Amino acid sequence: MSRDLAELPTCTRCALSVSRQRVVVGSGPSRPALVVIGEAPGRHEDEGGEPFVGRSGRLLFALLEGEVGLVRSDCFVTNVVKCRPPANRTPSRGELSACRPWLSEQFEVVKAPLVLVLGNTAARAVFGFNEGIGVTHGRVVPWGNGRGLATYHPAAALRGGPSVVDVMRADLRILKSLAELK
Numbered sequence: 001m002s003r004d005l006a007e008l009p010t011c012t013r014c015a016l017s018v019s020r021q022r023v024v025v026g027s028g029p030s031r032p033a034l035v036v037i038g039e040a041p042g043r044h045e046d047e048g049g050e051p052f053v054g055r056s057g058r059l060l061f062a063l064l065e066g067e068v069g070l071v072r073s074d075c076f077v078t079n080v081v082k083c084r085p086p087a088n089r090t091p092s093r094g095e096l097s098a099c100r101p102w103l104s105e106q107f108e109v110v111k112a113p114l115v116l117v118l119g120n121t122a123a124r125a126v127f128g129f130n131e132g133i134g135v136t137h138g139r140v141v142p143w144g145n146g147r148g149l150a151t152y153h154p155a156a157a158l159r160g161g162p163s164v165v166d167v168m169r170a171d172l173r174i175l176k177s178l179a180e181l182k
Contacts, residue, residue, distance in 0.1 A: 005105050008082065014098035016083035016091075021046045026078030026106060033074045033179065035112045036060070037103075038153060039081065039121040040091050046084035051077045056154040060118070063154070063165070067172035068179065076110045078103070080125040096125055113146035114178055119153030126150075138171040140178065147178050 009023045017023075024041040027050050036052070044054035052060055064070045081091040081099045091099075103125075115126070123129045127143075127150060129136045137151045151171035157164040 005102070005109065008102055011082065011102070014083075014095045016081070016085060016095055019086050020083035022049045023082045024049055024051050024079065024084070025082060026051060026076060026110075028076030028110075029073070030076075030110055032076040032110065032112045033114065034064075034068075034070055034076075034175075035107075035110060035115045036064075036075050036077045036118065037115060037122050037126055038077075038079045038118045040079050040088075041082070041084040042088055042155075043084065051079055052154075055158055059154040059157060059165075063168055063172055067169050068176045076106075076112060078106055080122050090121055096121075100125070107144060111145070114175060115143045115146070115148035116172075116175060117148065117150045119150075119156065122153075123150035137167060138174050140174065149175055149178070 008025050011017060011023055024045050038051060041051060042054055042056070045051050061072050064075070080103055081095050082102055085091050085095065117123050117126045120133045123133055123136055127141050127148070129150065133150060133152055138149060140147055140149050149171060151168050152164050154168070157168055
């Protein structure tokens with residue numbers, strides 16, 4: 001971990017530092033096959049300190065294993081915002097801006113050929129998309145020394161049902177084809 005990232009667990013750059021239980025830094029190997037980036041920690045993540053450990057995470061990693069052949073230990077998993085917004089609301093522009101240096105530092109340390117971003121907030125923050133995820137999902141974009149794509153957040157699939165899961169599966173098959181081209 002870089003010196004800057006070592007300071008992340010005590011971050012007070014925005015008001016989320018007051019309401020969080022802990023900073024959810026991210027987890028996984030420094031040279032993963034895939035970087036997975038979500039929006040922000042939820043309740044389970046805030047309590048446990050690791051991203052995607054609740055229902056959304058279980059669905060996400062079941063889909064990744066089934067469609068791409070990757071398990072959690074193959075991935076570095078993080079969020080664009082490292083602290084839980086109250087009531088799981090969408091992070092504000094100020095909160096996204098305050099956390100952006102942390103995410104940029106993670107990109108410098110964690111090297112991967114592929115990135116998967118989940119949902120509107122992450123797709124806009126990481127790839128700069130202006131359109132919603134309904135338009136941008138499955139779109140392949142250059143990222144670092146590799147490529148990436150966005151898909152629906154697994155929480156949307158839990159709410160939206162089988163049709164959203166089917167779209168995620170199709171997007172993950174695109175991701176698999178990118179991995180096979182490496």
